[in-house]
Amino acid sequence: xxxxxxxxxxxxxxxxRVTLSCRASQSVSSSYLAWYQxxxxxxxxxxxxxxxxxxxxxxxRFSGSGSGTxxxxxxxxxxxxxxxxYYCQQFGSSPRVYSFGQGTxxxxx
Amino acid sequence: QLQxxxxxxxxxxxxxxxxxxxxxxxxxxxxxxxxxxxxRQPPGKGLEWIGSIYFGGSTYYxxxxxxxxxxxxxxxxxxFSLNLTSVPxxxxxxxxxxxxxxxxxxxxxxxQGTMVTVSA
Numbered sequence: 001x002x003x004x005x006x007x008x009x010x011x012x013x014x015x016x017r018v019t020l021s022c023r024a025s026q027s028v029s030s031s032y033l034a035w036y037q038x039x040x041x042x043x044x045x046x047x048x049x050x051x052x053x054x055x056x057x058x059x060x061r062f063s064g065s066g067s068g069t070x071x072x073x074x075x076x077x078x079x080x081x082x083x084x085x086y087y088c089q090q091f092g093s094s095p096r097v098y099s100f101g102q103g104t105x106x107x108x109x
Numbered sequence: 110q111l112q113x114x115x116x117x118x119x120x121x122x123x124x125x126x127x128x129x130x131x132x133x134x135x136x137x138x139x140x141x142x143x144x145x146x147x148x149r150q151p152p153g154k155g156l157e158w159i160g161s162i163y164f165g166g167s168t169y170y171x172x173x174x175x176x177x178x179x180x181x182x183x184x185x186x187x188x189f190s191l192n193l194t195s196v197p198x199x200x201x202x203x204x205x206x207x208x209x210x211x212x213x214x215x216x217x218x219x220x221q222g223t224m225v226t227v228s229a
């Protein structure tokens with residue numbers, strides 16, 4: 001399964017609302033769709049699992065939704081620390097493989 | 110608090126074998142709730158899953174790397190390891206080890222990553 005994220009780069013200002021897209025080449029179980037945030041020079045951090053559940057310690061301005069082949073990550077009000085690269089990831093049970101989208105970079109306008 | 114730490118050579122020659130170890134501290138690697146995985150990131154590029162292992166030894170590999178990858182686990186040392194053979198320069202990347210929770214179906218804990226350069 002190939003995950004395609006769009007757009008590749010977004011230029012936004014703090015305080016704005018943003019929705020990132022992750023499209024799968026075939027249907028993905030919502031249970032196996034996750035989102036990660038990666039800041040420069042750091043390891044990725046889990047934000048969302050099961051398409052819509054926030055990981056421990058993740059602020060409620062982050063939310064995930066979607067099903068089938070279309071998934072989204074929304075940040076309701078951008079904070080300065082949210083400017084980073086975001087990846088979606090899925091697990092496929094047959095064959096048993098994991099794949100990541102190519103990432104969406106949020107940059108400060 | 111669970112921590113993962115990658116270790117291994119930062120420089121590998123082309124055609125040789127890249128070997129890394131991930132040491133798990135703060136919890137046992139022998140938990141039925143988790144898989145343990147390797148993910149890499151070439152400079153300036155995205156994340157690529159390499160493979161995962163269960164404490165019992167079951168392994169799952171990225172089909173594009175399967176012929177060159179071996180992941181093993183040493184429960185007595187609370188470690189798991191990556192061997193990648195016949196490396197070309199394109200294997201230059203930051204290599205991360207991570208825990209995959211079967212409960213939430215996501216990589217929930219990551220190591221800090223280690224940069225490996227393939228160069229003569």
